[in-house]
Amino acid sequence: MKNCYLLLFVFFAFAKAMTAQVTIDPQMDYYLPSDVTYNPDIPTPEEIIGYVPGKWHVTHDKLAQYMMALAGASDRITIENRGKTYEDRPLLLLTITSSSNQNNLESIRKAHQDRIDGIGSSADAPIVIYQGFSIHGNEPSGSNAALLYAYYLAAAQGPQVEEQLKNTVILLDPSFNPDGLQRFAGWVNQHKSENVTIDGNDREYDEVWPGGRTNHYWFDMNRDWLPVQLPESRARIASFNKWMPNILTDHHEMGTNSSFFFQPGIPSRTNPLTPQMNQDLTKEIGKYHAAAFDKIGSFYYTEESFDDFYYGKGSTFPDVNGGIGILFEQASSRGHAQESVNGVLTFPFTIRNQFTAALSTLAAANGMRETILDYQTKFYANAAKEAKNATIIFGDSKDAGKTDAFAEVLLRHEIELKELNKDVKVDGKEYKKGNAYLIPTAQKKSRLINALFQKTTTFTDSLFYDISAWTFPLAFDLDYSMNAGSSVSGTPVTYTMDGEQLKIQKSGTDTRNLAQSDYAYLMEWNEYMSPKVLNDLLKDDIIAKVAMQPFELNGKSYDYGTIMIPVSRQPISSTALRDRLNQHLQETNVVIDPVDTGSTVGIDLGSNSFVPLDNPKIALVIGDGIDPYDAGEIWHLMDQRYDITITKIELDRMARADLSNYNTIIVPSTYGSPDKNVVESLKTWTRAGGTLIGYGNALRWMSSEKLLPMTFKSTKNPATNVTFEQRGDFNGAQVIGGSIFETKLDRSHPIAFGYKDDQLAMFRNSTLFIEADSTSYKNPIRYTDEPLMAGYSSKINLEAIKNTVPFQHNSYGRGEVIGFTDNTNFRAFWYGTNKLLMNAIFFGKAM
Secondary structure (H helix, E strand, C coil): CHHHHHHHHHHHHHHHHHCCEECCCCCHHHHCCCCCEECCCCCCHHHHHCCCCCCCCCCHHHHHHHHHHHHHHCCCEEEEEEEECCCCCEEEEEEECCHHHHCCHHHHHHHHHHHHCCCCCCCCCCEEEEEEECCCCCCCHHHHHHHHHHHHHHHEECHHHHHHHHHEEEEEECCCCHHHHHHHHHHHHHCCCCCEECCCCCHHHCCCCCCCCCCCCCCCHHHCCCCCCCHHHHHHHHHHHHHCCCEEEEEEEECCCCCEEECCCCHHHECCCCCHHHHHHHHHHHHHHHHHHHHHCCCCECCCCCCECCCCCCCCHHHHCCCEEEEEEEECCCCCEEEECCEEEEHHHHHHHHHHHHHHHHHHHHHCHHHHHHHHHHHHHHHHHHCCCCEEEEECCCCHHHHHHHHHHHHHCCCCCEEECCCEEECCEEECCCCEEEEECCCCCHHHHHHHCCCCCCCCCCCCCCCCCCCHHHHCCCEEECCCCCCCCEEECEEEEECCEEEEECCCCCCCCCCCCCCEEEECCCCCCHHHHHHHHHCCCCCCEEECCCEEECCEEECCCCEEEECCCCCCCHHHHHHHHHHHHHHCCCCEEEECCCCCEECCCCCCCEEECCCCCEEEEECCCECHHHHHHHHHHHHHHCCCCEEEEEHHHCCCCCHHHCCEEEECCECCCCCHHHHHHHHHHHHCCCEEEEECCHHHHHHHCCCCCCCECCCCCCCCCCCCCCHHHHHHCCCCCCEEEEEEECCCCHHHCCCCCCEEEEEECCCCCECCCCCHHHCCEEEEEEEEEECCCCHHHHHHHCCCECEEEEEECCEEEEEECCCCCHHHCCHHHHHHHHHHHHHHHHC
């Protein structure tokens, strides 16, 4: 009976807590230090946006409005708009320092860059800190704290503040992710009650799919610092290179029941390219954070989670560029107030902690100024001593498109690059002028080059917060050699910038101009932009066919997948067809040849081995139950790279939608199985002739529903001699967080059309292992006997993946079902496997 009473007491106490009412009405003195005075001529946030930060979640438009107002009122601030997001929001950056420094800013910047090259002293030099907020839009305490921090820097008065501003140039990025911040602020503000509920079950704390974490195309912006594929990233990398900051801080949020984290992270999970001094200085900076949090009574922790391994994160990218990256993680209220194990967590409290961390960063930068400036100089001096005087060569003799795309990544990171002067052969691989580049390794950013080409398979720790491999030439499926030899030469690459668009200026004059044919045109499928050209033709019902076999014509060899475009019986004139193809020839690297005969060595152009192609009408399944990252990466690929129109349909609407409008449906990786009615709808549609393409965990229910029958290989690693304390590390070690594996291709299969080699590096972040089919030709992509190319894999997973397959195909009624175990479009920089999805879309019927 006592136990019953105790349970009732706990229940009612919990119910009372969940229905408690909280008023959110903070005042400025809750946040601001009281030991300084504030200039009354500087507008407070309330005077511009209408409320004290924390009462509401700031929307990006109001955040931008306040930053512009501050810049207009303060001689300590200059502001620039570095571009715009996909939703046309400005990418603002405030440069904040003393008014005297503002008058001499360019000289200070140049002197700072000179010190990196060992010129000049750090004795009286300002330190540069880049402070960025809320790269995940639904981690908003950072951007809301930016309102207060910017006000403090503009308005605070007193000897200490003046000295800090004299000694520091602050690059304040108030919102790393404007589109996500706007989306999340709209959600929580519209669901806020006058009497704020702290019940986590309330709709305010349960935002709809895909949530506000990501940008417009549902990318995690904090994974793009190294790939630099998105406009937000391109703006901040340009700012980073312009200033080369000594410290960069990245303000995040984590689970509601946590406290506050600041780096260093787990020491054993630091990238080996990062100097130990970087971690030592990070720990020393942490003492300033600890003192500041002790002063206001906030709890924190360090060195127990997170890591510094993947250089594509904001808190790690600086570490390979001579700076110090700092991650802040604040427990999230995910709205205005929420019950937690530590009591009621209010939004103003989370903002105050982020503001405190921003101030303690400023204090650390000033207290350790000369030490940190000297570290940056030594970083590059040591890098110069380590760098070998070698030349890296990379390229694809059949695909200038993805070769140029990788070159663009390097140029955005201000890595010196040369265009190959003449065709050469290195390590048995052919490199062609116009399709290959050289990287001198003895240059300032030699350590960053090493990071981009890093190919590690042995690790001191088996747990990773993010991916363990990202080797860029493998991601782009490029041939490369780490030492091309002294006889290979090149010309320095020049390029132009139009907004965020970078265009490489190749040597020589491009005289490509398509001659008119009255018979047919042949387009090679190797080039990265070939799918864009093909889609442009098919969408206007221009007839095109794909070659199922190689052939020769006019002394030239044409590979599997060559696209044949006849001139006769087209809906447009021969002249209009030629002009259209010629425009693509001028704008892309595609190879298009006019021919005047159908007689070939091999299959003639009138052969049935040229299969007619249909205009793809694509539906992409999204919504609850779908991985938003996978979905967004597919959307981005179609919309931004290939100009292919897709229709996004919520998963729970699939059973009600008229699917007859589409001939292709793509299902990204799912969480669990869809509703039975959805599955039956997809079955009916596929039987009628559709092409169904599935990814990741979608393959499990596709297999169980006999859409794509497969045999999954199970792995078991019994926990022998593992203690309770070690259980988390043991389970984490069984995960493939993101590694690169080698596959062998059957180039005669349509899924492999356009690949010049029979070897392909594929990214994996799952343990979904599929047994190969007993019929050999049904395994056109197969992992090799020794598949691990880069990254971590446990021994049991490495054994399990050998000779399994990442791709399966099945004919279902009059339709086709195609499945990939892993994302072929990972984070927009896996150019090398994008073509697999495009082949599935265009050539599914040819399988």
